[in-house]
Amino acid sequence: MINMSLKVTVNITGCLKELYPHLSEREVVESDQPLSVSGLIGELGISPRMVLFAVLNERIVPKDRQLFEDCEINLVSPPAGG
Amino acid sequence: MLYGYAGKILTINLNTGKASADHIPEDLARDYLGGRGFVARLLYDRLDPGTDPLGPENIIVVATGPLSGHLLPGSGKTHFGALSPATGGYGDSNLGGHFGPTLKYAGYDCMIIEGKADQLSTIIIDNETVKIVPDQGLKGKGAIEAEQELKERLGEDYQLLTIGPAGENKVAFACISHDFGRQAGRTGVAAVLGSKNIKAVAVRGTKKIPVFDAKRAQEKGEEMYKVCFGKPGFKTWTPFGTASITDWANEVGAFPTRNFQTSYAEFHEKINGQAIVDRLLVTDKGCFGCPTPCGKYGHTTTALGSAYVEGPEYESIATLGGSCCLEEIEEVAYANYVCDQLGIDTISAGVVVSFAMECFEKGVISAEEVGREISFGSLEDTVYLLEKIAAREGIGDVLAEGVKQAAAIFGDGSESYAIHVKGLEWSGYECRNAPGMMLSYMTADVGAHHNRSWALGYDVSQSDADVSELIEAGTGGKLEISTPDGKVDHVISMQHSRPLFDALGICRLQSMEIGFETFHYEEVFELITGRRLSWQEMLAISERIWQLTRQFNVKHIEGFGRDWDYPPRRFMEEPVPSGPNEGRYISKEILDKMLDEYYEKRGWDKNGIPKPQTLARFGLD
Ligand code: SF4
Numbered sequence: 001m002i003n004m005s006l007k008v009t010v011n012i013t014g015c016l017k018e019l020y021p022h023l024s025e026r027e028v029v030e031s032d033q034p035l036s037v038s039g040l041i042g043e044l045g046i047s048p049r050m051v052l053f054a055v056l057n058e059r060i061v062p063k064d065r066q067l068f069e070d071c072e073i074n075l076v077s078p079p080a081g082g
Numbered sequence: 083m084l085y086g087y088a089g090k091i092l093t094i095n096l097n098t099g100k101a102s103a104d105h106i107p108e109d110l111a112r113d114y115l116g117g118r119g120f121v122a123r124l125l126y127d128r129l130d131p132g133t134d135p136l137g138p139e140n141i142i143v144v145a146t147g148p149l150s151g152h153l154l155p156g157s158g159k160t161h162f163g164a165l166s167p168a169t170g171g172y173g174d175s176n177l178g179g180h181f182g183p184t185l186k187y188a189g190y191d192c193m194i195i196e197g198k199a200d201q202l203s204t205i206i207i208d209n210e211t212v213k214i215v216p217d218q219g220l221k222g223k224g225a226i227e228a229e230q231e232l233k234e235r236l237g238e239d240y241q242l243l244t245i246g247p248a249g250e251n252k253v254a255f256a257c258i259s260h261d262f263g264r265q266a267g268r269t270g271v272a273a274v275l276g277s278k279n280i281k282a283v284a285v286r287g288t289k290k291i292p293v294f295d296a297k298r299a300q301e302k303g304e305e306m307y308k309v310c311f312g313k314p315g316f317k318t319w320t321p322f323g324t325a326s327i328t329d330w331a332n333e334v335g336a337f338p339t340r341n342f343q344t345s346y347a348e349f350h351e352k353i354n355g356q357a358i359v360d361r362l363l364v365t366d367k368g369c370f371g372c373p374t375p376c377g378k379y380g381h382t383t384t385a386l387g388s389a390y391v392e393g394p395e396y397e398s399i400a401t402l403g404g405s406c407c408l409e410e411i412e413e414v415a416y417a418n419y420v421c422d423q424l425g426i427d428t429i430s431a432g433v434v435v436s437f438a439m440e441c442f443e444k445g446v447i448s449a450e451e452v453g454r455e456i457s458f459g460s461l462e463d464t465v466y467l468l469e470k471i472a473a474r475e476g477i478g479d480v481l482a483e484g485v486k487q488a489a490a491i492f493g494d495g496s497e498s499y500a501i502h503v504k505g506l507e508w509s510g511y512e513c514r515n516a517p518g519m520m521l522s523y524m525t526a527d528v529g530a531h532h533n534r535s536w537a538l539g540y541d542v543s544q545s546d547a548d549v550s551e552l553i554e555a556g557t558g559g560k561l562e563i564s565t566p567d568g569k570v571d572h573v574i575s576m577q578h579s580r581p582l583f584d585a586l587g588i589c590r591l592q593s594m595e596i597g598f599e600t601f602h603y604e605e606v607f608e609l610i611t612g613r614r615l616s617w618q619e620m621l622a623i624s625e626r627i628w629q630l631t632r633q634f635n636v637k638h639i640e641g642f643g644r645d646w647d648y649p650p651r652r653f654m655e656e657p658v659p660s661g662p663n664e665g666r667y668i669s670k671e672i673l674d675k676m677l678d679e680y681y682e683k684r685g686w687d688k689n690g691i692p693k694p695q696t697l698a699r700f701g702l703d
Pocket residue numbers: 156157158178179367368369370372373374375376377589590591592
């Protein structure tokens with residue numbers, strides 16, 4: 001049987017750290033199900049509307065993009081009123 | 083000895099033409115840190131009630147912070163303050179660039195300008211030497227043009243502050259310009275400079291600032307840069323700067339459109355951060371010591387002309403683009419350039435011009451009064467009004483006082499859509515479904531400015547729905563009601579944390595936008611000043627400053643109190659007509675409940691006046 005477990009490293013940036021103080025800047029999420037960016041955001045308990053974009057391998061990706069084993073993703077918040 | 087500080091306050095008396103330098107009182111540095119703290123305390127101590135903001139007895143305080151000018155990220159900030167001609171109360175604004183560090187290298191943490199010169203002049207500071215030089219052909223010159231001319235005359239070593247024609251003509255929202263596109267834009271500090279007959283201030287400095295542990299402070303500063311470069315947000319923040327929020331502000335229904343009639347602009351993708359990068363950008367531009375240059379220096383071409391311009395920043399996009407409905411980024415950038423040359427704050431300018439457009443549309447003012455027909459979306463009309471305002475010609479003379487005063491003159495119900503708090507025009511976030519952000523604007527000490535507290539994130543994150551998906555799904559994007567629950571605490575907390583950076587003399591964006599941790603500032607502060615202060619202790623100082631600026635308004639604004647904290651009637655009574663927040667508004671009843679809670683938590687009475695015991699608690703009695 002194929003092991004479907006998935007380990008993803010997530011970097012939380014900008015005002016997400018202020019809004020979600022329970023999250024650390026770098027979180028590791030493990031899932032035994034396939035996981036999209038949206039799914040990951042849900043797992044972390046973040047409101048999707050506070051993620052301006054997600055960056056995977058230095059590229060902005062849509063929120064329905066499927067994540068893969070050992071990938072590292074940055075969740076970028078809207079600029080918080082400079 | 084005060085480590086980290088240059089150690090002196092420079093006072094320039096324009097009545098006598100004399101300058102003097104005094105030591106910074108140690109208790110001032112201890113209790114107020116610097117920057118905004120120095121500005122607030124010195125203004126409070128030196129200005130009497132009844133002072134005319136545009137009279138010679140008003141003063142301008144320019145202050146750096148203990149971290150300004152040192153080797154660490156974002157250490158180029160300078161704070162400006164005066165009794166505001168826009169509000170009649172506490173006024174301040176800050177800018178980046180290189181002026182503050184250079185002032186410090188000249189030996190001064192702080193400069194006070196008092197009195198009035200007998201003719202238009204430039205102040206030239208070269209370390210200990212201070213001269214007041216009468217106008218040499220700068221009268222009426224654009225702020226950027228004047229800076230260019232003075233750079234050529236004095237040399238590249240000089241850092242300059244300039245004002246444009248709007249400052250010379252004492253427009254209530256005139257701004258101080260520096261470094262070809264950085265502005266201390268808000269609260270009309272440049273009008274005060276203009277009232278003192280000062281067109282420019284030039285400074286050259288070659289001294290060292292004493293540092294408690296110079297070797298370790300340098301090592302820590304270098305480490306801080308490395309940490310910044312390694313932050314995941316680093317690569318995503320710099321390319322677009324603040325303009326990257328444009329689409330998001332629309333999707334969450336917070337984008338001021340048509341003088342804040344609605345909160346969603348169909349054309350937002352034509353004026354967003356990507357449009358700047360694709361159609362304007364020449365290079366990124368940063369302030370002194372900045373690892374994350376958010377300035378976008380670009381070139382724009384329109385039917386009215388072409389220009390190089392720094393920006394537009396998000397706030398200019400929101401007010402000139404959204405509120406005036408300029409639908410192309412080139413037009414927004416051109417209007418931004420016109421404001422920069424005239425020396426007008428782009429935020430207030432966009433709100434004032436769009437207010438005039440709505441007044442015209444509703445028949446409150448006529449073509450005869452305006453001098454022509456005007457309409458939303460017209461760059462030509464926007465520039466026409468900006469030039470009239472700066473010159474104080476015709477209708478421009480009324481608009482030059484800001485929307486509060488203009489509405490009082492126009493009447494006919496226009497005060498309900500004069501978008502301001504305390505007389506300061508509202509910046510770039512529409513709040514009819516954002517109670518936390520609304521309270522942030524209502525209670526900001528300077529008036530409706532976003533940088534004291536940006537609680538919009540708390541308002542928006544209350545829901546799980548993904549806004550872009552709602553809109554794509556054709557739901558009309560109607561968002562759920564955002565409630566006031568818990569917002570007061572967030573607003574208060576942000577009103578301490580954000581302005582703290584202004585007291586330290588550093589940029590907040592490395593912390594706010596790319597997640598730079600505050601313990602780095604604690605460590606470097608100790609190495610530079612020799613004083614150990616936790617972030618929490620610094621926040622307590624920031625809270626003291628907040629109480630002081632409230633008390634400043636009590637002292638200077640006759641009858642000041644709760645009535646000064648309400649938003650315009652539009653936001654309390656008119657439902658948003660379209661977009662994701664269609665149907666939303668926040669009633670006065672809800673806002674009153676929030677104000678009650680806010681005042682109580684602040685230690686203020688029901689009218690929003692600090693109680694004697696509160697003042698005593700902060701050493702302000
Ligand atoms: S982030 Fe922007 S405002 Fe802050 S120091 Fe850098 S260039 Fe200046």
